[in-house]
Every structure is written in C-alpha cells, then in structure tokens.
Amino acid sequence: MKNTIGRHISCTIFGESHGSAIGVTLDGLPAGISIDEQFIAAQGEKRKAKGRISTQRHEADIPHIISGVFEGYTTGTPLTILIQNSDQHSADYEKTKNRLRPSHADYTADVKYLGYQDYRGGGHFSGRITAPLVAAGAIAIQILADMGIYIGSHIMKCHGVSDDAFASDIDLLNKQVAKLQTAAFPVINENAQREMTAEIEQAAANGDSVGGIIESAVINLPAGIGEPFFDSLESIIAHYLYSIPAVKGVAFGLGFGFSDYTGSEVNDALAYKDGVVITKTNNNGGINGGISNGMPIVIQTCVKPTPSIYKEQDTINKQTKQTEKLIISGRHDPAIIHRACVVVDSVLALAVLDCYMERCASLALQNHRKED
C-alpha cells in the first residue's frame, strides 16, 4: 500500500518538504478517545532540531486536526492532521537539482519517478515527513498508555560511544522508560550524553555527520500478541521501523549478538513470578515464535550517519552525465539520532497498537461465543 500501513489502524502519510503542507490520516481509531493536542505538540517538539547539534532550519510544525475529532474526542472516522510548511527556501534547490546527493534518495527517486519528483529538500523523501508520523504516533502512544503499555528509547550507541544498557529489572526499566520521555537527549547514563554530544559537535566541526543505534523497550505488552510467520511481531515492527529514513538495521533482544553464543547460554528459562509466567532472562526481547511472551519487547534500530555533509563528495550530474564534485550547502544535522528517538517511539506505538487490535478481534469473537 506504499504510503499506507496498518491492518486495524491504518496510517497514510502525504506531503513534500517544500510543498504547501504535509500530513497524515489515521483510520480505524476507536471512537471516544480523548485527544490531547498538547501531547501531540509536545511529541512534535522532541523531533524538532535544537541547539548546536542540529540543523538551523526552523519550522513551527503545529499539527492541525482537520477531521475525525469532535468536541475533543475521536469520532471513529478518519483523523487527518495537517502540518503547514513555512520555512521554505526552494530556490536553494533549483541550482543543485541535477547534482545528485550521495547516499540520499536523489538518484533512486529520479529513476523511480522518471524525473517528475519534487526534488526540493528531498521532497517526499525528506525527514520532515516523519513529523506527521510523530503526530500519528502520539495518538497511538496515548491509547497504549491508557492500557498501561509504555514505550521508551535511548541512544544505545553513537559513533562508537555506548550508553548503559536497559535495566533487566522490570521496575527499574519502567523508571528508565518514564525518565526518557522527558529527556532532552535520551540516554540512560549522563556521561554518555556528554561523550555523544562531543562526538556530534566534533562531526559538526568537521562538516561531517554521525549515526548510531537506538534501543527501545515496549513495557507491559501482554503475552499472545503477534502471529507465526508472516505477521510475526518482529515482521510487523521491522516493517514499520524500516519506513523511517536512514534506518539500516533492526534487531530484537540480543539481536546480532546471538551469533556469538550457544543455545544453553541464551535460551530464556521459563519461570513463575507472583503467579505470572516470566522468563529469567530476556535474550529474545519478549518475542517467541513471533508472539509476545509478556516480557519487555526490546528492539535495536541502527540509524546511519546523516548523508548530508559539508565535505566535498564525488557525484554525478544527471544533466551533463558527468562526474562532479559536490558540496552540499544549506542547513543540515550533524546527527539525527537524538531526534530519531521520538520517531522510533511513534512508529513502534503504531505497530504495537495494530498488533494489539488483531489480538483483540480474535479474543473478542471467542468471548462472544462463550457468552452464547
């Protein structure tokens, strides 16, 4: 479905970086959900560029709900949010449109869309399109929070600098996740923040950029969510995460680390705790056979270094068909990893909520039948 995702709550995004507006439509939301526009705006703030370690482009980025909410509650019909584009310097792009930026979508978009794509600022490929995703995700985050399900992300690694790991103790993890919601720079260890910021500033000073790994946890997701095979919880979550520009790796639990261990070292023993089934370790990141087991869902997402850098690069000119040297002017982020955390949280919320509803449908039918 290209720009639409979700089996129960479908999310459709639209817009270009330098068009008149960008937006998102959520369909399938239950009626009667109280919409907290301030929370939506606050999540959007997290995504925005701030300080020395970010681009200097500033957008008001105020999300306007134009349908699907009536007197403060969802109506159950499609909820569309628009964000006007304001800070446009379209002329910046005209002169460089034929020089395709390496590791951007400039070349692939040109092939796919036969040259008709809106090239200004990356057009529909711009990271700006994640702003509507964050607005949509804010609603999903609220719905999940109403049910006691929380999502949090930290920068696990940034250009070689590592943060502390998530706590294996659930109560402690809960506190970490809560604290990450309001962190200006989402890490667990304050030293990591200092070192990572230094790396990003160094990259900025060099006209270069850095990437990193975001680790996320979904807490209190009940067991039994997800499907074997094609709609495994991993499949669905990875599908959503890979829709975020610059994501090049997604893994669960120990992830790629599994390749260094034996089964006896990493199998998660089952046990009871206060009458509830738990696993003593959580190497599988809360998922077995594609289905949640009640433990925290733990996900790593790798974000590559921002491809827009000030350093001179080799590229091609699609008009002259010659190789050229390129220096990308304008404003760019030396790192987006800190801004990406809220985007990751947002798409995780959309993914998890959709899987949750799949489970609801199945159980509900079962319950209806029992009553009769």
Next chain:
Amino acid sequence: MKNTIGRHISCTIFGESHGSAIGVTLDGLPAGISIDEQFIAAQGEKRKAKGRISTQRHEADIPHIISGVFEGYTTGTPLTILIQNSDQHSADYEKTKNRLRPSHADYTADVKYLGYQDYRGGGHFSGRITAPLVAAGAIAIQILADMGIYIGSHIMKCHGVSDDAFASDIDLLNKQVAKLQTAAFPVINENAQREMTAEIEQAAANGDSVGGIIESAVINLPAGIGEPFFDSLESIIAHYLYSIPAVKGVAFGLGFGFSDYTGSEVNDALAYKDGVVITKTNNNGGINGGISNGMPIVIQTCVKPTPSIYKEQDTINKQTKQTEKLIISGRHDPAIIHRACVVVDSVLALAVLDCYMERCASLALQNHRKED
C-alpha cells in the same frame, strides 16, 4: 493477513509438523512459466537435514503440485504445493506437552491459541513449515533468474567464526553467488567451512547448539524498485525475513556497523561506469530512500542458536503450574544456519519478485499511456 504475504504474488502457507500435510498456495503468478519440478525438489534437498551436523529426522518431503500448473506451465491461477508428512513420532510429544520448551513458541502459542494449538513437534511453528516456503521460493527464484536476477547466501558468521566477505567486484560476486547455489555448506572460504563445522560438531557433542549470521546478495536488480516509507525495499525484505523462525536480526549494507562511522566515511559516491550509474562503494547495500539503486542488495540475517538442546533447562509445567527441570529428548539440530540459507534465499526471492512486479505495474501504465 497472518499466513499470507505478498501484494502481487501472494503466498499462503498452512500445515502442522505432525498433521497430514503441509503446503503453500502462490497466487498471482503470471501464466506460461515453465515449472521445473526438479529444481523445486533440489531446493528442498538443500533445506533437509544431512550428516552429523543435523537432526536425524528424515522426511521424503516431495512437493506435489496440485493446482495452477497445466502441461508443465503455470496457468496463472493459484498454484498449490502439498508436502505429505510421513516420519511422525507423535507419541514422543504427548508426554512432554505440558513442559514448555524455553525460547520456543510453546508458551506464546499456548497463550495465543488458548491451549488448542497442535503442540506436536511445534505444530504450525515448526521449522518444517519452511519446506513449503522453499518450494514457493524456488518458483520465484526461477522467474527472477529468467530476468537475470540472482540471489545467493553464505554463512557470514557462525558462533564467532567468520567467513570471507562478499566480493565488492560485481563479476567476482556473480561467481561467488553462482558457486554458493551448489555448495553443501554455503561459505566463501573453505577454511571457514572447516572451522564452522567444527564449532557445530562441538556444540553437538555438548548437547548444545549454535547460531550465526547469513549474508545474502541480490544481483542485477534494476534501480527504481521499492517505495519511500512503508513499503521501502528494506521494510518488505525485513518483513519476509522475520517470518523465518529463529531470525532475530536483519540489516542492510553495513547494517549495525554504520554506528561506528561518519557520513564522509560511508556515503556511497555516485559515478558512471560504461554509461551506467553505479556507486563506488556499496555501504547502503543497494538501497537509498527505500528504493534499489542498481547495486547488489546486501542483507544480513541473524539466526539464533536452535533452542532445542539436550542440556537440562529450567522451565514451567503448565499443568502443575510448577517450575521443572527439562531435558528435551528426540532429534534436534545443533545448528540450522546452513539449512537456513536456502530458506533465506527463498523468502528473499518472494520479497524481491513482489517488489519487482509493483514496479512493473507502475511502468506499464506509463508505457501504455505513451503509446496513446
């Protein structure tokens, strides 16, 4: 869609490890494709357990096409393949059904299906269900090969032992991929085979198991395939790969390695070679902005150690609600990483073919319009 995947060529799998048969239905195949049943069978052979490093369970696993092929060619209507289950020791499972195997789907299936799941041999969660996937993938592989698109996988890492990397030179990579098709143990470097086999035999001797990382390449996929955002080529491929049991990580190009570099180090410079656009390096694994750029698609897939081990483990008994010690008897693989390569190739072929057809639809409409 749970057990169905694919927008153009939909693939529906069904069956349980110890039921009467397992199978797959492919719908949307073009009519007139010559079906090579020997190739389908040969691909199935690769997936089978062989030698000391595999389980001793032996299945004939002969795929029977029961619809969708007429006089040797696809009809264009649903193609269903059945594989009879024969080597069944169902009684083995009755006595252990309440002791849930750690890191298997036993517990999550029990929650999801309320205790009604077929528990014998993992039921629908069994790795056996990948046999129909391999049969379906064989057809996709053939169709892609007709268009000059080839897929190959090697064991990049197995319990700490690494294979050589894929060649960056395209001609050499082509040869590597061709050679991997017929390899008994798919690695590039023969020493790696010896060392990895030793690791697996050691794990077997210990009653333990090991996992690894599979690296795959899709060669000659044209540029322009995939979508921005939700149907990015990465999203689609990851969705398919995460449907394979035991997969816990999927990454593209440098993958998680991106977190250690700067943009200037890993951006892939664009250039012309013989009039064709290439990138000088391929750190992005052939995908920019979710769309193929014409370079080889390079994917890493992490397979965790087989959770069935002979060592004693802690688990729960769902009947007694007590913790118990468990020793899993029966036959199991100390490693499935070598058998998994053909499964990875198969689902990659299904994923890539589906994305390819999406592109065809779009281009075809464009061409039809031009003619008028």
Next chain:
Amino acid sequence: MKNTIGRHISCTIFGESHGSAIGVTLDGLPAGISIDEQFIAAQGEKRKAKGRISTQRHEADIPHIISGVFEGYTTGTPLTILIQNSDQHSADYEKTKNRLRPSHADYTADVKYLGYQDYRGGGHFSGRITAPLVAAGAIAIQILADMGIYIGSHIMKCHGVSDDAFASDIDLLNKQVAKLQTAAFPVINENAQREMTAEIEQAAANGDSVGGIIESAVINLPAGIGEPFFDSLESIIAHYLYSIPAVKGVAFGLGFGFSDYTGSEVNDALAYKDGVVITKTNNNGGINGGISNGMPIVIQTCVKPTPSIYKEQDTINKQTKQTEKLIISGRHDPAIIHRACVVVDSVLALAVLDCYMERCASLALQNHRKED
C-alpha cells in the same frame, strides 16, 4: 488479492475442475471452535447435482481437513480443506478446446492467461470451485450460529415464476430461515417449487437453461457492523457475492425497486420494541449508511441462466480464427439456481463473519481501555 478474501478470516481458494484436487484455506479462525465435519459434508451435499434438474456428473466431494484442526477443535492456525477430483473425463474437452463456449469464461481466460489456462471443464472458472467455498462457509455458518446469527436463502424468482416474499414478522422469518436449511428445493411456497421445477424441466427438455433470483436473510446481526464508504456492509457483501460464477446482480432491501417510490413511501421509520430500536419497515434491508441497524439483512442475488446449453450456438474457433457452430456435449445443469442457494449462504456467512470481527476488534479495544 485475487483468490484470497477477508480482512480477519481470510479465505484462499485453489484448484481446477480436472486437476488432482481443489481446496480452500481459512486463516484467522479463532482457536477452540469445535468443527462439525458432518455439517460441512451436509452443506456440501446441498451443493451437489441431484435429480432430473441437475447435471449427471457425480463427485464424491468429501472434504478432507489437512491442517488447522487438532483433536476436533480449530487450532487458530490455517485450516486447509482438500476435495479430491475423481470423476474426470478430460478427453471430452481436448477436442473442443478451441471452440470457445459463449457466455463462459473461455475467451476471457484465454486472453488473460495467454492460452495457458487449464481449459478442461472450465478449469479454475468451474462452478466446482464453489465446493471449497461451501466447506469454508459451513465453518463460518457454525460460528455465526453459535452467536445466534442465522442465514437462509430461497429462490425468489426462477424464469418468471415467483416465490412468496420473506415474512416481515421476525419470528415468522426465523422459522422460514430454519426450514430453508433442510429444504430439498429452497422455496417458501410449495406451489412455487412445483412451478419452478416445471420451468427447469421444460428448459432441460429444450436443451436450454434458466436462471433466477435468490433472496437471502441474515437474522440477528447486531447493529453497528460495517463501515461508511469503502467497507460498507453492502460493499463487502456484494464483493463476496460477485465472486460466485454466474451472479450478475446484487441488491439490498427493496433493491432496484427503490426507483419506483418516493422517500416518504420507503423511509424506514424508527421505533422502540421491547426497549430495542427497530425500524417499522425494512426497505433498507437492515443497512443504513453502510452499517447494520439490527434488522434482518435482506439481499437479492441474480444468477444468470447456465451458459452451457445443448442448443446450437454461434462461436469462434481460436485456432482457425473462423466463426463456427457449436453444440456443447457432456453433462450440464438446466439450472443451478437451487444449488446456488447454499453457495450464497456460504459466502454471506464468510462476509458477515469478517465484518463482525472488524466490529469486535474496535469494541474490544474500547473495553480494554475502560478497564484501565
């Protein structure tokens, strides 16, 4: 999705009239449903040709469940049913394969599948493929019946002969629907049966065929099921019904009759009856704004006369590219309208159950939220 339908319970059909087997896979069924194989077989019997008014082709048509049922209950994983093809006279078709039968799919299949289709007995276009649909529908009918929702159909019209209308009184309608389940020839008025049978026999005597209109009622479907616009209950039901070969008209409530009345004559006044909202009339067939209103869903389905007739017809020979006279030999039905009733019931059950689950998912999430 071509041969797959259903958002919650997906139904995939496969097979050709003269292949080795035909079948269906149902995915998304709740676990723990007791499967009544006798009921599935009994529904299949209704679809079979019987007596003078049907074809003389006889098929055992025994449905075999090969997955998704364990110890008598659904497992929640894909349920596949196979029906072997046995009574095959494939040679009959070889000699006539180039003479395309008028008003059949012979020509359109030839264009679509480029000549590769299995032409024997209509191949995948055969009415035989409705046998798996009936098996699948039997399971849906059972699940709905567990919740008190019943479906029944009668031949409202056959070659100009009309049956009595469904009773507007709900209790009486309930009895009519119950009685239709076991009727050899499903009509309300016995005289209609006699007259319709006479019409069919007359058509048979003339080497000709007749069609008719089937009226169906879905009783006790709760209000609130269906969606505005694209997934209106009418859209979904019509989509399913038009998948039955030979159906050329689908209408709801007064249907095409609406064009003769004014709004004041046909608006359905709202009222309370025993505290429950009803409409005093049911001209809208139980659906307003695409959503069920709690009244019986009433649907008319028009089935065209069977195109296989013994009379000489003009057609083309695709080999010689000449016009030819054609007499279709072999066995064919002078009418399928009576056999089609159970097919209509079956696809209605699949359609309604799917819409019902959509509603469950939405309500369940609402309820989960309230609890918290």
Next chain:
Amino acid sequence: MKNTIGRHISCTIFGESHGSAIGVTLDGLPAGISIDEQFIAAQGEKRKAKGRISTQRHEADIPHIISGVFEGYTTGTPLTILIQNSDQHSADYEKTKNRLRPSHADYTADVKYLGYQDYRGGGHFSGRITAPLVAAGAIAIQILADMGIYIGSHIMKCHGVSDDAFASDIDLLNKQVAKLQTAAFPVINENAQREMTAEIEQAAANGDSVGGIIESAVINLPAGIGEPFFDSLESIIAHYLYSIPAVKGVAFGLGFGFSDYTGSEVNDALAYKDGVVITKTNNNGGINGGISNGMPIVIQTCVKPTPSIYKEQDTINKQTKQTEKLIISGRHDPAIIHRACVVVDSVLALAVLDCYMERCASLALQNHRKED
C-alpha cells in the same frame, strides 16, 4: 481498510460535513501525469446542487492540491486534495441531534461510534464526502481517457420514468457517452429529461423525494481485465459503487432481467469483426468469468430516494428513549440522481483503473521475461 480502497491506486477519504475540511489522498499514481485542475473543478461542478431540483446549500468546493503534484505533473508520491468547508450552519443540527433521521445513518452511526460521531449534517456520512471522491475520480478519468477508455452515465430511470437505453452500436454508444459528459441533466432522450425533471419538481413540491437507476458504460476497456472469483471485475466495481451513500442495487448487463430469460435467449454469441473478437449481443455487460471481454462494460446502479424529506416522519429520540414526530428542516435535495451520475463515473474510473493496473503488472512481468 475502511476509508481506503484500491490495490494499485489507493484512495483514502477523510472529513466531515461540518468540519474544517474534507479531502482525499491518492497513492500509487504514476509519475508524470499532467494534472488538469480545471477538469477536476469542472467535474466537481457537475456534482454541485443546482436549480430548483437541488438543495439550496452552496459550497465553493474548490479542490486544492496540497501534495503529489510538482510543476503541473504528478510526482508519483501521494496526491492529497483538500476542499474547505465553508457554508456551515452547525447550530441547525444541535437541536435535532437526538432525533434520529429515518433511513439515514444517524442511528447506526450512533451505535457504531458510541455517540461520539460528528452528527452535524451527517458528519462523515454526508453526501458531501463524495466531493473528494469526484476530485479523485477526475484524475482517474483523465488517465483512462489518455488510453482511450471512456466512462459515461445516464439516468436510466427516475421515479418510474425511463430514459432510452444505451445504443448497442459501439460508434453510437461512443457518441452518447461523449455527449453525456457535458449534459446538464444526463439522459439520452430529451423527453426523459422533461418528464424526470417534472417528477423531481413534483416531489419537491410535496416535500418528498425520488430515486432512480443510473446506467453506466465503460468503453474500450481491453479484454483480459479482472480476476476469477474474489476480484472479479463485478466484485471490484460493485465494491466501489456500494461505497456511494444511497446506492442499494448494482447489476451488470441484463442484471436482474436475466431471471426472465433462457440461456439460449441471452448467451452472447462470439464472433469476429475486423479481426477482433466481439460478442454479437452484450447481455453480460462486457464481463465473462469476472474478466472483461472487450465489449462495453454496462452497469446499473440503483440510488434510493433521498431520505431527507420535509414530510413528517416517525422516529425515536435517543435521549428521551421515546418515539417522536420529526420534520427535517434545513435544505435538502428532492433528488440526487442527477448529481450522483458524476459520482458513479468517478468511482467507476477509480475501480477500472485499479483493475487495469493489475493487468499491467501481470503482462509487464511476462514481457520482461520474454525479452530475456
């Protein structure tokens, strides 16, 4: 997918009658289509209320394209069109919100959305939401016209008054379809216009309303489009048409008339004409076995009388739980059948274009393979 439809070109609608804006997103459009905004506006004009036979509500209804078009051409990324709501008398609705209008969606929406729906002017159920559908359809109509495929509709019947039938001669039909595009009141016979207008004016004078049947033709659709069973051309077209509010019947070719004939009377004999396969009659409305046969696709769509009438009606008050008399004040149409023609054309264009692309995808893959 509720408010999204289409496998290749997905169409998502959103908005409420009295919200800030309504709109539509089309995704999957090929890049490089020249967008004629004047044509989109002109199609919208046809849908608008005009003269004595329509409501007095006047909306500017200017469609604004906010994404997916760059320098006059489609970019290939989502194309979103917004229509601002301006002429809002929301206060009119507050006082009547508890008195549910018979044969409207007021009651069913209230059940489905638990009372949270926007009740003003029908909210998301308003006929106004067809305005974005017409804008989206205009683009599909343009693309089809580029390929020589045309769609036209006339009012076949209105409150008992019949128009002439479509010509069976293709050339004549072409002229009729062309002429209908610009007709103020789309009928073939001018007398029919006079008589139908008189019926509508009479209904208006009585404070009543009338409905009718729209007959549509799709000309020059190539043979081979559509699928057997679940995605039959009839299934897809009916699904789209039943998404239009007030539609209660959809039929193809002879439609329900088939029940009065024998097979020998209505089978469409095949023949060659100038080397092209045709059928001598077109009783099947251009579709056999769910697949187009190259003849005009002929569809009848029944639109019920507008439920908003000035006459007193019985209804319920959802607050008092009592029966009440209701007189609906405000502005309403005595008939929408003439305004509905362009809506029918629009959704037909979306439906047919989607099926056309499905065919393109399949053929394109075939062609790619042949080249190799």
